[in-house]
Each structure stands twice: as C-alpha cells, then as structure tokens.
Amino acid sequence: MTNWLPTLDDGAGPLYVRLADRIENDIDTGVLPTGAKLPPQRNLAFDIGVTVGTVGRAYALARERGLVSGEVGRGTYVLDREDVAPGKPPTLPPLLAGTRGLSPPPGKLRLDSTAALEVGQSQAIEDLTRQIVRQHPEAIVNYVHAPSESWQEAGSRWLTAGDWRPSSQSIVPTLGGHAAILAVIAAVTAPGDRVAFERLTYSSIARSTSLIGRRVVAMASDGGGVDPEDFERLCAQQHPKIAFLIPSLQNPTLAIMSEERRRAIVDVARKHNVWLIEDAIYGAMLESQPVTLAALAPERTFHVGSLSKTVAAGLRSGWVSCPPHYAARILTTSKMLTGGKPFLLAELAARLVLSGEADAIRDKVRNELQTREAMARKAFDGCEFTSHPRAPFLWMKLPEPWLSGTFKNAALNENVLIDDEDEYKPVRTGDVHHRVRIAFSVPKSRGELDAGFTTLRNLLEGGSAGYDSYG
Structure with missing residues (x-):
C-alpha cells in the first residue's frame, strides 16, 4: 500500500472532483505507479x-475514468495505462466502449443492430427535404432558438399510446431517444446521484450516465419486467433519484410489463419520490400499447420515443413528453448537451409524422x-428463445456448453455480428443468463438474413467443438 497523501488546495469544483483529478495527475506523473494500492x-x-x-x-469517479479498479475486500488499485502512439486514439475503458467495436469490421453480416428496416422510405424523405429547403432557405442555415408548435404537435401525435396523448406543450424535440434520456438524467439529477436500471437493459444509457458522474444501480427483473419488490428494496436502501425503464418490448428480454405491475412500479416511485423515464422506442412497434407509465403517473414520468426503430435511424429524431413545468428545463439541458436540434431534421421529422408518412413507413x-x-422462428425451431412479431430481435438461450461471449466470438469468426449478454449489463453482476441477442433488421435481403440464421444454427448444433479459438 502506498503512503500517498494528496493535497486539495489546487483546482476548482467539488472536493471529490478535485481528489479524482489529483489521482489522475499523480498517475500521469508516476507518483502513483501501475499496481499501486x-x-x-x-x-x-x-x-x-x-x-x-x-x-x-x-x-x-476515478474508476469511471478508467484509472483504477476496485473490489470490495481487496481495495483500489491503479490500472496499467498503455502509452498511446502519436495519432492513435486511446482505447476506451470497457465502461465507455461496451462490448462492440468502435466501428463494425468490414464484410460482416450485422445482426447486432436494430435500426429501422429499409422499406423505401428514402423517397418520402427526399421529397419532404426538397420541400423544406425550398420553403425555408433561411432557416436551413440558421440556429434553432426554440421548437416550433408543429414540431411539438408531431411529438404529441407520435408518442400517443391508447387513450393517452401528451400535451404538445409538454413535448421537447431531441436528437433521438438516447439524447432525450440523457438530457432528462442530467436535468433532474446531480453528480453522485444514483440512477436505477434493470439488470439487463440498453446499457449505452448506463455508460452515458456514468460518464456524466451519476452512479448506476441495478434492480431485478423477470419475464414480466421490473420486479416491484426489488425496486422497493433498491429505493429503500440506495435512494435512486430516477429509474430508467423499458416497459414494452424490453431490450433485450422483450418483456411486456402488465398493467398490474406498472401500477405497482408507480406506487413505489411515488412512495420514494423517484422520477421515471419510460423508454417507448420499441413499444411504438405495437399496434395496441398497454397503459403507459406516463398515463399512470404524469407528475413524475418522462415518456421518450423516436423514429430510429420504426422509420429511419439516420434522422436522429426523437421526442420526450415531460411532467408539468419541466419541458423548458429539459429543452435547455438538451441544447447544452447536444448543441440543439437542427432545423432540417426537426422539420423533416415533424412533416413525416403530421403528413402520415411516418405511420405508413x-x-x-x-x-x-x-x-x-x-x-427466425423457423430457422431456430427447437431452440429456446424469446421473440415477438413486432420486434427486430430475439433473445436466444444458448445450449450447453456455449457461453455467451464464446458464442459471440464464434459467430464473429463466421462473419456474423451478434451481441452477447454483457452488452446489456449496466453494472458488474454475478448474474449469468447464457443468452445472446440476434437482431434482423439491417440485412438488405431475406436471402442474406437466412444465410446468417443458417450459420448461427450450425454453430448452435455443432457445439463449442466447432469453434477453434487458437491463434
């Protein structure tokens, strides 16, 4: 153990940030060598x-920066920081990089993305873009200072679910769903606050949450979604400020939470004064959506949707419906984090929705x-998996002796990209599911997709003996 005694006289900001900065500085200068405790x-x-x-x-915070590792009972140790060659970007720590590469390897079949299928939507997008450029030449080259009423009306219409329709005044247009969710977390929490996630979830949000200094905690879920009893336990013990939930077509499990369970979650959130983020990006694929958390608890629920899975991911268009009096705060936070919504994308998304083109697509x-x-059901007949006719992926249980990461690597060797279960874990956990997510919206043709399914089925049947990891 080192006799390290830092001083916090220099620097600005909270003491914990200054201490983390001192740790980083002393690692960089060699005061704290690799392996030091x-x-x-x-x-x-x-x-x-x-x-x-x-x-x-x-x-x-030092762990989040990739400087140290820490385990209960062992202590906190300085990690090895490899020298970075000139012009070579640094390797991101796993906390930020996830399990996917920064760019997909060339020549691989992408079964790891759920972007909206290509169904000819480019023509409608082109036509509307031409109209916008002709009609608003000055707005195209200027900054957006405030959302227009039509952008908010489009968000109100797109987020409507069943009998619930948010007020247009509650709507904030954003650069996609991810940006909306991060803006909400940044707006209603402070550095050090806890944010609750399911133990399997869209973990890019969890990594983004850690990046801005919030603390990620996990709550249990099952085939029906979040476990209300475990949510209650988490709230009582760790006091999260906000919880991120995917109640319909949960990613990656595809769970659809029952109305009874949604009401139980809302009761717990009210009891412990916890904000809720309702991610409805996949739920928008359902023709008949269950009652929303926003309908049950409008005073504390931020309801988020986008066009990424249903119309076109490249439009980077989303909306968030806010509790009363919070729209202005979320709008300001979103602009501070992203620079704001470009006029062309916001106007294009609004016209797609209001014209009915988005519904048709x-x-x-x-x-x-x-x-x-x-x-997929035909290709994997006899295997154990969860799927839904309106979801762009399935959640596959691997047979013995496959491990999730090993199967992902074996698929990569066969030029197929899939996600292992670690991609969806927001925190380190001992939970092991032996599952992978197989998506199927990106391949351009059904023939290409069928070939990918055949490759994966052959791997499943061949067992790990068919996978040579030497070399």
Whole structure:
C-alpha cells in the first residue's frame, strides 16, 4: 500500500472532483505507479480532513475514468495505462466502449443492430427535404432558438399510446431517444446521484450516465419486467433519484410489463419520490400499447420515443413528453448537451409524422419484421428463445456448453455480428443468463438474413467443438 497523501488546495469544483483529478495527475506523473494500492477510504478521509463519502465518490469517479479498479475486500488499485502512439486514439475503458467495436469490421453480416428496416422510405424523405429547403432557405442555415408548435404537435401525435396523448406543450424535440434520456438524467439529477436500471437493459444509457458522474444501480427483473419488490428494496436502501425503464418490448428480454405491475412500479416511485423515464422506442412497434407509465403517473414520468426503430435511424429524431413545468428545463439541458436540434431534421421529422408518412413507413417496417421474425422462428425451431412479431430481435438461450461471449466470438469468426449478454449489463453482476441477442433488421435481403440464421444454427448444433479459438 502506498503512503500517498494528496493535497486539495489546487483546482476548482467539488472536493471529490478535485481528489479524482489529483489521482489522475499523480498517475500521469508516476507518483502513483501501475499496481499501486490506494489508501482505504476511511484512512484517507481522516488524513486529509474530508468525509468518507467524499473519498468514495472520488474513487468512483476515478474508476469511471478508467484509472483504477476496485473490489470490495481487496481495495483500489491503479490500472496499467498503455502509452498511446502519436495519432492513435486511446482505447476506451470497457465502461465507455461496451462490448462492440468502435466501428463494425468490414464484410460482416450485422445482426447486432436494430435500426429501422429499409422499406423505401428514402423517397418520402427526399421529397419532404426538397420541400423544406425550398420553403425555408433561411432557416436551413440558421440556429434553432426554440421548437416550433408543429414540431411539438408531431411529438404529441407520435408518442400517443391508447387513450393517452401528451400535451404538445409538454413535448421537447431531441436528437433521438438516447439524447432525450440523457438530457432528462442530467436535468433532474446531480453528480453522485444514483440512477436505477434493470439488470439487463440498453446499457449505452448506463455508460452515458456514468460518464456524466451519476452512479448506476441495478434492480431485478423477470419475464414480466421490473420486479416491484426489488425496486422497493433498491429505493429503500440506495435512494435512486430516477429509474430508467423499458416497459414494452424490453431490450433485450422483450418483456411486456402488465398493467398490474406498472401500477405497482408507480406506487413505489411515488412512495420514494423517484422520477421515471419510460423508454417507448420499441413499444411504438405495437399496434395496441398497454397503459403507459406516463398515463399512470404524469407528475413524475418522462415518456421518450423516436423514429430510429420504426422509420429511419439516420434522422436522429426523437421526442420526450415531460411532467408539468419541466419541458423548458429539459429543452435547455438538451441544447447544452447536444448543441440543439437542427432545423432540417426537426422539420423533416415533424412533416413525416403530421403528413402520415411516418405511420405508413412504420406499417411497412412492421410487416417486414413479422416476416423476418417468422423466418427466425423457423430457422431456430427447437431452440429456446424469446421473440415477438413486432420486434427486430430475439433473445436466444444458448445450449450447453456455449457461453455467451464464446458464442459471440464464434459467430464473429463466421462473419456474423451478434451481441452477447454483457452488452446489456449496466453494472458488474454475478448474474449469468447464457443468452445472446440476434437482431434482423439491417440485412438488405431475406436471402442474406437466412444465410446468417443458417450459420448461427450450425454453430448452435455443432457445439463449442466447432469453434477453434487458437491463434
């Protein structure tokens, strides 16, 4: 253990940030060499005259920066920081990089993406873009200072589910669903606050949450979605400020939460004063959507949707419906984080929705997805998996002796990209599911997709003996 005793006289900002900065500086200058063990939190807090919580938050921030590793019972150690060659970008720590490469390898079949199917929507997009450029030449080259009423009306219409329709005044247009969710988290929490996620979820949001200094905690779920009892336990013990949920066609499990369970989740959130983010990006594929959390708890629910899975991912167009009096705050936060919504994309998304083109495209996407899901059920007949005719992926249980990561690597060797279960874990956990997610919206042709399914089926049947990992 090193006799490291930092000073916090220099720098600005909260003490925990200054301490994390000192850790980084001393690692860079060699004061803290690779493998050095940092002092126990309680000891360091006493030595430098701060609270144990301040040291804990500083160590957590250092871990988020990829500087140290820490395990209960072992301590906190300085990680090896490889020298970066000139012109070579640094390797991102796993916390930020996820399990996918920064760019997909060339020549691989992408069964790891759920972007909207290509169903000829480019023509409608081209026609509307031409109209916008002709009609608004000045707006195209200027900044957007405030959303137009038509953009908000489009968001209100697109987010409508069943009998629930959000007020247009509650709508904030954003650069896609991810940007909307991150803006909400940034707006209603502070650095160090806890944000609750399911133990399997869209973990890119969890990584983004950690990147802005919030603390990620996980709640249990099952085939019916979030477990209300475990959510209650988490709220009582760790006091999260906000919870991120995917109630319909959950990613990656495809669970659809019952109304009874949704009401139970809302009751817990009210009891413990927890904000809710309702990700409805996949739920928009359903013709008949269950009651929304926003309808049950409008005073605390941010309801998010986008065009990425249903119309065109490249449009980067989404909306968030906010609780009363929060739209202005979310709009400002979104602009600060992203620079704001470009006029062309916002106007194009609004016209697609208000003209009915977005609904027509979504219907074509739904129909093609139904065909492809049927292909998947046929290709993997006899295997254990979860799928839905309106979802662009399935959740496959691997037979013995396959492990999730091993199967992903074996598929990669056969030029097929899929996601292992670790891609969907927001925190380190001992849970093992032996599952992979297989998506099927990106391949251009059914023949190409069928060939990919055949490759994966052959791997499943061949077992790990068919996968040579030497070399």
